[in-house]
Amino acid sequence: MKTNNRGKNKATEILEEIGFDDVTELSNQELVNGFGIIFISEPLDNADGKIIRGRTNTIIKVNSSIPYPEKIRFVIAHELGHYFLHEKMEIHSDNVKTLNWFKIENQAKRGLQEFEANDFASELLMPEKSFKEFITGKFFSPSLIKEISNRFGTSLTSVIYRLISLDINPLLVVFITDGIVRYWRKSADLKGWVKDVTKLPPPNDSVAKEYIDANYDFIYTGNEKAQEISRSTWFKLYDNQKDNVFWEYCIPTKQYKTIISVIWED
Known part of the structure; x- marks a missing residue:
């Protein structure tokens, strides 16, 4: 699948606009509401996240049944990626298939949009500069993946993909x-x-x-x-x-x- 840097570039632009090096200190509610979006955490059927774009307001929903706060954080950032990158997307649900870094490259129809949303989420939650500064001088190990996940509040899967996409280790x-x-x-x-x-x-x-x-x-x-x-x-x-x-x-x-x-x- 052909990819691009739209997601990363947009996240970098957003961070510059709000004046944050990273968004770690913001709660999920603050992160979403800060962009004028309504945030709702509730049980969702067959979905981890959902974006609903109306004429005057946009709603981002996340499945409250997700057991891991780091995954919830990544789902939210993914939906924000759709909000900033895909204006024509009015109602859209995401699940393990669209949120998974390692499956979207095989999706012909929506693969590029999901890649862009994941790429946006990765840069928003783990900005390249802060990410590299944090791991400088540290040896790779499973404990490092967990350490990075805790530092930036995002999923283990997204950390692994970030490491390999930045070609750090x-x-x-x-x-x-x-x-x-x-x-x-x-x-x-x-x-x-x-x-x-x-x-x-x-x-x-x-x-x-x-x-x-x-x-x-x-x-x-x-x-x-x-x-x-x-x-x-x-x-x-x-x-x-x-x-x-x-x-x-x-x-x-x-x-x-x-x-x-x-x-x-x-």
Whole structure:
């Protein structure tokens, strides 16, 4: 899918207009109401977020049943992206399919608009300058993802995508749903050729495969979240290339049968 920088550029423009380096200190209500939009938190059927644009007022709704405040925050920012970028969008609902960074590239009809809204949300919640300043000098690990999530108040998934889209750490990120690899993205600084894994089950010796076999239950916690694997698990080896130590960290979602797998070199 062809992408652009409209979302990022608009979020940067908005931050400059309101005079904030980032919006971390603003509550959800303040963030939405500050733009003259009505904010409602209530149970929603088959939706995580919704925007309703009327002649005089706009309403943003978020599903109060979402258990994670960081996800709620990202949903709100995504709907704000639609508000600022897609004026012709009068009524629109978002769910796991449209909010997921790793699915929208396969959507022909609404993919670009959802990418732009996600890109807007990413820059609004994690402005590039503040984001880079916060992680400077810190080594990558699962605890760093959580630390960033806590600092900026946004979801783990959005943090992972932010890290790889800004090419800050040498990472391979793989999105798996229903036991099949649907999408992967590699940082330019992570050298090597990824195996042909798209539309196939993850490798048998991968941590992702362990989570599938465990029916997407959490099987590793604490310091064990990062599991040691070999380069050859996900990468091709060439001409006596050393099969060095890599690490794999997975975030499974049992409800949707998805896994986000992050792979990096020791």
